[in-house]
Amino acid sequence: MDEKKKIVVVGSGQDPGKLVEQLAREEAAKLEELGTGRKLLVVPDERLRQKSKPVEKIDDYVKELAQFLLDQLAQTKSWGMAACQYGEMVRLIVVSVRGLDRVFVNPEFVSKSAQTRIVSEACRSIPGKNFMVRRPKIVKIRGLGLDGKTHSLRGRDVLAQVLCHEMDHLDGVLLDETEKYTRAPLVSGRMHEGRHRIEI
Numbered sequence: 001m002d003e004k005k006k007i008v009v010v011g012s013g014q015d016p017g018k019l020v021e022q023l024a025r026e027e028a029a030k031l032e033e034l035g036t037g038r039k040l041l042v043v044p045d046e047r048l049r050q051k052s053k054p055v056e057k058i059d060d061y062v063k064e065l066a067q068f069l070l071d072q073l074a075q076t077k078s079w080g081m082a083a084c085q086y087g088e089m090v091r092l093i094v095v096s097v098r099g100l101d102r103v104f105v106n107p108e109f110v111s112k113s114a115q116t117r118i119v120s121e122a123c124r125s126i127p128g129k130n131f132m133v134r135r136p137k138i139v140k141i142r143g144l145g146l147d148g149k150t151h152s153l154r155g156r157d158v159l160a161q162v163l164c165h166e167m168d169h170l171d172g173v174l175l176d177e178t179e180k181y182t183r184a185p186l187v188s189g190r191m192h193e194g195r196h197r198i199e200i
């Protein structure tokens with residue numbers, strides 16, 4: 001065994017310094033591949049129904065992941081995205097608000113208005129389907145930014161809808177489930193379609 005290892009090292013014909021350099025480059029290439037290899041998960045991928053874990057530390061991995069999601073947001077012209085939609089099961093969401101990109105790590109609701117709206121909503125992870133869901137008219141969330149400080153955001157109407165949608169993703173709740181919950185108390189069939197269909 002030892003003999004084999006020795007042959008590999010000696011046989012490489014490189015000095016140890018260069019070998020280390022080469023291994024570091026290979027490692028970096030692998031990491032890059034991982035970064036670009038993320039794919040949007042779609043149903044029935046079970047990971048979409050799982051609860052994401054809290055982020056323990058805002059390190060380079062979290063920053064890279066946030067940047068990746070922001071890039072996806074820009075490319076797809078989406079309002080928001082959750083890390084778990086790309087198979088990264090951590091509590092991180094990004095939202096695009098009036099041209100400003102915001103990152104929330106370990107976000108939580110601060111408040112939800114009692115007043116609700118029933119709106120049409122779609123999700124990139126459930127291609128080609130629309131759902132009618134009940135959403136609070138106004139919500140406020142707070143979470144950590146990449147600077148490690150606590151930030152909050154208040155959203156009304158469509159922005160409240162986007163924030164709720166992304167927060168649901170972190171708990172593994174998809175629109176089909178939200179729709180069931182919405183329909184339950186509305187047996188009289190008073191459902192009506194919102195004016196705008198949004199895909200989040």
Ligand SMILES: [Zn+2]
Pocket residue numbers: 122123124125165169200
């Ligand atoms: Zn979604």
